[in-house]
Amino acid sequence: MEHxxxxxxxxxxxxxxxxYVALLGLVTLAFGIADIFVWAxxxxxxxxxxxxxxxxxxxxxxxxGFIMVSGGLFMLAxxxxxxxxxxxxxxxxxxxxxxxxxxxxxxxxxxxxxxADEASSAYFNTLSGFLAAFAPPYTPAVLLLPFTLGIVYxxxxxxxxxx
Amino acid sequence: xxxxxDGRWEMxxxxxxxxxxxxxxxxxxxxxxxxLTVKPLTGxxxxxxxxxxxxxxxxxxxxxxxxxGFMVKFFDGFWLPxxxxxWPDPASWHYFLFVGNxxxxxxxxxxxxxxxxxxxxxxxVLPAILVFYMMMTILEDSGYLPRLAVLMDSVLxxxxxxxxxxxxxxxxxxxxxxxxxxxxxxxxxxxRFIMMTLLALFIPCGAQLGIMMSVLPDLVGIVxxxxxxxxxxxxxxxxxxxxxxxxxxxxxxxxxHWPVKEYVAKKLWNRxxxxxxxxxPFVLFGILVVNLLYLGGVIQGLANLLEPVFVxxxxxxxxxVGPLIAAFLRKDLAIAQLSTIxxxxxxxxASVVLVTIYFPCVATFVVMLREGWKELIAAVVVxxxxxxxxxxxxxxxxxxxxxx
Numbered sequence: 001m002e003h004x005x006x007x008x009x010x011x012x013x014x015x016x017x018x019x020y021v022a023l024l025g026l027v028t029l030a031f032g033i034a035d036i037f038v039w040a041x042x043x044x045x046x047x048x049x050x051x052x053x054x055x056x057x058x059x060x061x062x063x064x065g066f067i068m069v070s071g072g073l074f075m076l077a078x079x080x081x082x083x084x085x086x087x088x089x090x091x092x093x094x095x096x097x098x099x100x101x102x103x104x105x106x107x108x109x110x111x112x113x114x115x116a117d118e119a120s121s122a123y124f125n126t127l128s129g130f131l132a133a134f135a136p137p138y139t140p141a142v143l144l145l146p147f148t149l150g151i152v153y154x155x156x157x158x159x160x161x162x163x
Numbered sequence: 164x165x166x167x168x169d170g171r172w173e174m175x176x177x178x179x180x181x182x183x184x185x186x187x188x189x190x191x192x193x194x195x196x197x198x199l200t201v202k203p204l205t206g207x208x209x210x211x212x213x214x215x216x217x218x219x220x221x222x223x224x225x226x227x228x229x230x231x232g233f234m235v236k237f238f239d240g241f242w243l244p245x246x247x248x249x250w251p252d253p254a255s256w257h258y259f260l261f262v263g264n265x266x267x268x269x270x271x272x273x274x275x276x277x278x279x280x281x282x283x284x285x286x287x288v289l290p291a292i293l294v295f296y297m298m299m300t301i302l303e304d305s306g307y308l309p310r311l312a313v314l315m316d317s318v319l320x321x322x323x324x325x326x327x328x329x330x331x332x333x334x335x336x337x338x339x340x341x342x343x344x345x346x347x348x349x350x351x352x353x354x355r356f357i358m359m360t361l362l363a364l365f366i367p368c369g370a371q372l373g374i375m376m377s378v379l380p381d382l383v384g385i386v387x388x389x390x391x392x393x394x395x396x397x398x399x400x401x402x403x404x405x406x407x408x409x410x411x412x413x414x415x416x417x418x419x420h421w422p423v424k425e426y427v428a429k430k431l432w433n434r435x436x437x438x439x440x441x442x443x444p445f446v447l448f449g450i451l452v453v454n455l456l457y458l459g460g461v462i463q464g465l466a467n468l469l470e471p472v473f474v475x476x477x478x479x480x481x482x483x484v485g486p487l488i489a490a491f492l493r494k495d496l497a498i499a500q501l502s503t504i505x506x507x508x509x510x511x512x513a514s515v516v517l518v519t520i521y522f523p524c525v526a527t528f529v530v531m532l533r534e535g536w537k538e539l540i541a542a543v544v545v546x547x548x549x550x551x552x553x554x555x556x557x558x559x560x561x562x563x564x565x566x567x
Contacts (some may be wrong), residue, residue: 058384059215059218059219059384060219063211063215064215066208066211067208067211067212067215070208070211070212074205074208085190085192085195086195088192088195089192089195089196089199090199090205092192092196093196093199093200093205093209096209096212097208097209097212100212100213100215100216101212101215103216104215104216104219104220104223107219107220107223107224108219108223108227110223111223111224111227111228111232112223112227112228112232114228114232115228115231115232115233115236118231118236121240123233123236123237155192158191158192159192
């Protein structure tokens with residue numbers, strides 16, 4: 001049933017999931033550009049609600065921003081006829097780039113949260129200190145993470161087609 | 164039983180009927196993703212992202228978690244004071260050799276065999292190497308590395324190499340010793356010579372990177388930029404100057420797959436074990452020899468002799484001569500030593516670049532010798548010429564920018 005539906009969707013240029021992916025791509029692109037602009041000093045680092053862009057480090061914000069821009073462009077390029085294999089692959093690749101940035105951001109927080117503070121004589125952080133390290137604000141990639149899980153649907157759909 | 168030709172063909176047909184299934188191959192998502200990662204338009208951003216993830220995990224694990232989080236605290240807070248209180252007679256030569264500076268507050272400053280030596284090898288280099296080889300193994304076993312080789316092929320052909328040269332380059336970022344051995348992957352003598360020379364000159368090892376990250380975190384980007392530019396320029400020149408062929412390669416690209424954890428663990432163990440056996444004794448022995456040279460006044464004598472070259476031509480203080488000699492034994496130690504010398508930002512960048520492009524460390528030197536003494540001598544001559552020219556160019560740029 002799902003298989004037939006996906007075949008029918010192939011002929012439609014815009015599908016609900018395609019529109020979702022296009023919007024996600026636009027937001028990812030905008031976040032990537034914002035990362036680079038803040039790093040370049042176009043505007044200082046900022047925090048809006050639980051979103052923060054520090055822009056204080058070339059590696060994270062300029063290099064990482066370029067990857068976010070690429071991820072956004074891949075998603076936009078794949079958003080039309082998104083259920084076809086070629087287009088889905090572009091979207092998945094875009095999602096993978098966002099996952100890489102978000103994954104490394106979370107891993108960096110984890111690594112910083114495990115040891116105790118430099119001033120402390122203890123080696124390991126307290127449980128409350130460890131949990132506090134994961135409190136907001138978050139980087140754009142981490143905030144996008146739950147929204148990119150929609151891409152898993154595309155992967156699952158093609159897995160079902162293959163089997 | 165003897166089979167006739169027809170009988171053999173009948174048997175082939177029978178086996179084929181039983182074992183081969185005919186049909187149209189249906190492309191999977193993995194196949195298309197595989198294709199996209201070798202096309203330049205989509206493959207280059209993916210390669211940039213893979214390197215980002217590689218570097219980010221490397222710095223978070225080795226730098227933030229292990230070295231800064233635990234090792235610095237242990238070695239500076241417990242091990243160094245304990246050694247300083249335990250070892251008798253701080254004014255003696257044996258205290259200088261094994262514990263180092265009695266007034267030192269950190270293991271970077273102490274420079275004794277049992278203080279800085281153990282800290283560098285266990286506290287800094289081991290976590291860096293461990294996470295580096297882990298990432299390298301995942302890239303290899305997932306099937307991404309051959310795709311990176313295909314992607315880099317046209318770029319590397321411009322410097323006389325081919326796509327698989329990416330293997331020694333990435334390995335060199337871990338340790339130059341296996342990287343030199345991996346140059347055998349290249350077909351011609353010309354290619355192997357270019358690769359070995361560029362490895363010795365412009366590829367900093369994981370130990371160096373680990374130390375750079377710890378003592379000069381803000382300057383790593385500039386140092387790496389200088390090295391990448393030098394790699395491109397001198398690779399291009401070497402390709403033009405050295406006679407020989409640059410043949411094309413045919414790469415078998417496997418499909419993407421999840422790495423098998425048992426294989427990853429096995430490879431990681433073998434590579435780390437090899438590193439521990441080869442590098443740790445060199446670190447400890449290296450510090451011992453450098454301290455002996457200091458005690459004997461050799462380094463001071465050389466510093467006085469080479470002062471005009473270092474101060475006038477490279478624009479760095481004469482105190483950097485000592486670390487440069489230490490660099491032959493261990494480049495990571497040399498950078499740790501440099502970090503304790505008062506210098507301007509330019510001088511620090513220039514001296515760290517010089518340490519990197521200067522003579523390969525003794526372990527790399529030995530492996531290069533194993534590859535052929537003629538090639539080693541030629542590589543050493545090229546090294547001196549390049550150090551002199553590139554060091555001068557960096558100084559010239561520094562003067563033009565008003566920072567030198």
